[in-house]
Amino acid sequence: MEILNAAVALLNYVIIPATSYAAQLSLGALGVTLVYGILRFSNFAHGDTMAFGTAITILFTWLLQSFGMTAGPLPTALIALPIGIAATSALLLLTDRAVYRFHRKTKAPPVRLVIVSMGVMFVMNGLTRFIIGVKERNFADGDRFIINAAQFRHLTGLHEGLAIRSTTAITVVVAIVVVGLLFWFLNNTWTGKAMRAFSDNEDLSLLSGVNPEYVVKVTWLIVAALATIAGVLYGLDKAFKPFTYFQMLLPIFAASVVGGLGNPLGAIGGGIVIAFSEVSLTYAWRKVFSYLLPEQFLPHGIAQLVSIDYKYAISFIILVVVLLFKPTGLFSGRSL
Amino acid sequence: MIVVEDIRKHFGAFHAVDGASFKIATGSITGLIGPNGAGKTTLFNVVAGHLKPTSGRVIMDGEDITGLSPHELFHKGLLRTFQLAHEFGSMSVRENLMMVPSGQIGESLWSTWTRRREIAANEHALAEKADKVLDFLTISHLAQEKASDISGGQKKLLELGRTMMVDAKVVFLDEVGAGVNRTLLNTIGDAIVRLNKTRGYTFCVIEHDMDFIARLCDPVIVMAEGKVLAQGPADHIMDNEAVIEAYLGTGLKNAKGARQ
Ligand SMILES: Nc1ncnc2c1ncn2[C@@H]1O[C@H](COP(=O)(O)OP(=O)(O)O)[C@@H](O)[C@H]1O
Ligand SMILES: [Mg+2]
Numbered sequence: 001m002e003i004l005n006a007a008v009a010l011l012n013y014v015i016i017p018a019t020s021y022a023a024q025l026s027l028g029a030l031g032v033t034l035v036y037g038i039l040r041f042s043n044f045a046h047g048d049t050m051a052f053g054t055a056i057t058i059l060f061t062w063l064l065q066s067f068g069m070t071a072g073p074l075p076t077a078l079i080a081l082p083i084g085i086a087a088t089s090a091l092l093l094l095t096d097r098a099v100y101r102f103h104r105k106t107k108a109p110p111v112r113l114v115i116v117s118m119g120v121m122f123v124m125n126g127l128t129r130f131i132i133g134v135k136e137r138n139f140a141d142g143d144r145f146i147i148n149a150a151q152f153r154h155l156t157g158l159h160e161g162l163a164i165r166s167t168t169a170i171t172v173v174v175a176i177v178v179v180g181l182l183f184w185f186l187n188n189t190w191t192g193k194a195m196r197a198f199s200d201n202e203d204l205s206l207l208s209g210v211n212p213e214y215v216v217k218v219t220w221l222i223v224a225a226l227a228t229i230a231g232v233l234y235g236l237d238k239a240f241k242p243f244t245y246f247q248m249l250l251p252i253f254a255a256s257v258v259g260g261l262g263n264p265l266g267a268i269g270g271g272i273v274i275a276f277s278e279v280s281l282t283y284a285w286r287k288v289f290s291y292l293l294p295e296q297f298l299p300h301g302i303a304q305l306v307s308i309d310y311k312y313a314i315s316f317i318i319l320v321v322v323l324l325f326k327p328t329g330l331f332s333g334r335s336l
Numbered sequence: 337m338i339v340v341e342d343i344r345k346h347f348g349a350f351h352a353v354d355g356a357s358f359k360i361a362t363g364s365i366t367g368l369i370g371p372n373g374a375g376k377t378t379l380f381n382v383v384a385g386h387l388k389p390t391s392g393r394v395i396m397d398g399e400d401i402t403g404l405s406p407h408e409l410f411h412k413g414l415l416r417t418f419q420l421a422h423e424f425g426s427m428s429v430r431e432n433l434m435m436v437p438s439g440q441i442g443e444s445l446w447s448t449w450t451r452r453r454e455i456a457a458n459e460h461a462l463a464e465k466a467d468k469v470l471d472f473l474t475i476s477h478l479a480q481e482k483a484s485d486i487s488g489g490q491k492k493l494l495e496l497g498r499t500m501m502v503d504a505k506v507v508f509l510d511e512v513g514a515g516v517n518r519t520l521l522n523t524i525g526d527a528i529v530r531l532n533k534t535r536g537y538t539f540c541v542i543e544h545d546m547d548f549i550a551r552l553c554d555p556v557i558v559m560a561e562g563k564v565l566a567q568g569p570a571d572h573i574m575d576n577e578a579v580i581e582a583y584l585g586t587g588l589k590n591a592k593g594a595r596q
Contacts, residue, residue, distance in 0.1 A: 189455075190455070193435065194435075196424075196426070196427075197424055197427075197435050200424045200425060200426050200427070201422055201423070201424055201425070203386070203406070203418070203422060204418075204422040204423070204424060205424075205435075206405065206406035206407045206410070207384075207406050207407075207410060207415065207416065207422075207498070208410065208435050208436045208437075208498070209407050209410035209411055209436070209437070209502075210407055211407050212405075212407065
């Protein structure tokens, strides 16, 4: 019984939250990795792209709600999501046209594009705050729980409760569907193959008649969708605040580097590694131990390895260690 | 017909191509020879759209194609291979070939959804075509091999194979024979002649092997220090004192001696 309670506590406080966080990070990291694979630079504006897409989605969610339109048990934001994606697509295509294209045509070295993307980041940052403000927003509606702690205790008779929030389930399901679609697209469509070819050998792909501007355009569209979905899922699960999304850049980059920049499968693996490290290192394990260890062996403290205040340090350390010892990422396998 | 009009390509103060003019007649196999550093590859890069010329024009069938990008030239039927063979390293040899025509169709995201059956049929036809090409080039056994794993000479064949996947008009081959053994070189030579005869491909071939050039090419253009030094039938070129002095030296005399 104690073991079961420990397992439930572990599920409830570590595995379930880490899984949904991993799904959000993976979607974010996929966007970063796609830009790196096709446009060949690390896109610092990605966190703020997510924030912009989420902000627009929230605005439309409010609009829909003001008309009394909701998605029933599901969050209304899911109906507003396509609008958010469309707006973000437009923003990214416009940015490409106004900013990146010039540097692409002049064959700028990647480092210049990285710096340029930081400029874009500041602009998007300001734009998002201008549109929706800097405050924290909660926009999740619909059913809160699939099963809550009290129901679970009643159902199983266990002492420990297990809550599965609907946003967690939605996050995981949507992430799986999106990733599945992305891989189907990359492997089975002409455009997807052209993208892979372009990423593999740009010169040769041009010689095969691949239009680079078309590939770049499609890439931005996919990145807009991935970023908005990742941002909205994160916002539903936790809350939306522009600054948090800017901070998310660190774990997202860590995830894509751990997975090997340009490698989509790796981005997912990287997201899982970062999310589970962060959650398990900042979790106070005393509760789980209390079910497993006899009283006299129980630690005096709360058995938390890293304070939650330092959670970004974990991504940072993993990022640095991977860059030092295995800069091509932990996950071998082909890029794109 | 391709007309190269007074092309110049300067890298800073260095004049890699320094006013080259010549014509490539439709249906010909034109040879382009010259010592290392003569500017042959740079000229190819300009003609095939990889580099913008400092000045000069390239005309294809009466149309100015100067400065068009490689993918636009591809759609006009102008293809090239690289001196250092390129390949899609993460794909199999067969997939490498099947990549070629993919840029032509399916340029719209919609068609991916709306024309799925057509695409599947097309995919099948492509695979068959790729297999025929591999057969033609005597490398069928490599079809499933990862393209990054095959030998340098085999990559050269794959490069040639790429040009056979579509109906090209003009193909520029940059040192197809480099790093390729004699037997393979003959295979490549035969393939070039067959493509020229049966499919009407026009070729412009950079090659250092004089036997190969003499057997295949008419006319032959000689470049040195960024300029065209001489052009004409292979025999004339090899007898041209200026050419022998300026570039070919003993290598050519030996080659000629061996043939006589
Ligand atoms: N991108 C470049 N920048 C500077 N110099 C170059 C560049 N490309 C080629 N060159 C120089 O131009 C000259 C001609 O090179 P290339 O066209 O490759 O000769 P070839 O193919 O006839 O051997 C060489 O001296 C080479 O170093
Ligand atoms: Mg060369």
